[in-house]
Amino acid sequence: LCSQLLKWRRTAVWSWPRRDMAARGPGSIYVFLPQGYPESVSGDYLQYQFWDTVQAFSSSLSGTLATQASLRGVGVGNQEATVAAATITWLLRDGTGMLGRILFAWQKGSKLDSEAKKWRLFADVLNDIAMFMEILAPYFPACFTLIVCTAGIFKSIVGVAGGATRAALTVHQARRDNMADISAKDGSQETLVNLAGLLISLTLIPLVTDNAVLTLSLFFLFTILHLFANYKAVRSVVMETFNEARLSIVLQQYLRDERILTPLEANQREPVFLGKKKKKSNFFFSTVPYPLKLNSVKHCELVLFLFKGHWETVHESHKLMDTIFNAFLKGVEAAGWDTKRTLLDWDEWRVQWKSKSN
Structure with missing residues (x-):
């Protein structure tokens, strides 16, 4: 047996798949794809990730507009605003969000596996509603805290539903017990998209500051793109279970x-x-x-x-x-x-x- 193994070792021709050789280059697209792609993932992987990238990019830009509105609402740039009031508002928003996260996971956690598509789309719609509320909040100062706390609850639900359904979709995409690799590469893709959104946001912020009409117009444009991309993403998923x-x-x-x-x-x-x-x-x-x-x-x-x-x-x-x-x-x-x-x-x-x- 040993002699046969040694003979096989001398005569065997070792080769490396061309796509894996290309993956070694730092500028290659395979830096953002799972090892062994496309055989290591489901057939719908590329189409889903494309639309998921589009929705993440549009959501990043919408989030920039919502963050700017929230900061203006708590008093950034306003000399009459106090640090204590802004801190209390922020803490209330975070606290209500934590409670909402726990309650939602308790009530709907078991549904997120069986209806991953529905809850994935629901989470993104709710996220857009929460950001719209944050943009409108500064224009209603008497109800600002209530509005941002409600938006915080919605975003906490988005965090639970989005994260859990993404995990369920990762289970579907993994074909070589490579869930960790797919999840890591998805994080790399999302990081790249957020970086691109950050660069565009740096140009966008000076244009929309103190311009409510332009802010709302861009928000609705990004939201339409976000919802369309999300719908196409969940429609592209083909689950065999x-x-x-x-x-x-x-x-x-x-x-x-x-x-x-x-x-x-x-x-x-x-x-x-x-x-x-x-x-x-x-x-x-x-x-x-x-x-x-x-x-x-x-x-x-x-x-x-x-x-x-x-x-x-x-x-x-x-x-x-x-x-x-x-x-x-x-x-x-x-x-x-x-x-x-x-x-x-x-x-x-x-x-x-x-x-x-x-």
Whole structure:
């Protein structure tokens, strides 16, 4: 064995991928891309990152306008303003933001995985609302503290929702267990964008100072670009795991014509705006038909989701699932769906297995 290894070592030809050789150069674009790109990331990576870069750039410019307004509101440049009053306002804003962050994470933390697209878009819309409030706050001095505190709560929610959904998208993008590398390179991309925004802001600030019309006009322009880029970004994401919306879309199509939608087709139909959802029951009482055999807990989750509905249809659902589940499961796996893990957002469940005689 040792002699064979030595022989292989002498005859082997070692080569380095051309893109990795280019990545060694400090001016190369691969400085900002994960190691092994494009094989190490999902197919939608480049398109998503492009639109994410556009939205980050426009958000950086909008943030500059909002920061200038906030500083003017707390008294920067005003000789009558006191340091103590400005400090108290800033502390109140930060304090309310901390409380808002904790409450939002408690109420909605478990939803951020299953509906990452919706909450990602929601976070960016809320961020624009918060910045708009900060720009308007100096024009309402009597309510300035209330407005900036409310904006601080909104921004804290943005921080939680944006950061958590970005982590969920990183899990989707990582194809070689390289979440840390993708996250680090995303940080590099964002830093470069913020640096470009900073340079433009240095030119922008003297133009908008004491010019409310120009400030609002530019803000609305940047906001439109920001929202459009965010919409395109979340629309470009093609997730191969089932959440409630994607599974419903695929199942409805299958029940109509027995055709299994691919992940791309289902993701294009998936809604990306938050809306009302049907209230889920806290309890689910049923018996699993004996012939139905499940290969894993995740397959059981799929069955439970498909069984969900009005109580009078449970019996018919059992019959239907006995007939189609195995074929449906094989079909979705062949179409490219990942059934080893799901994002169906179930709460904790307790199952009591009864004996066959009972």
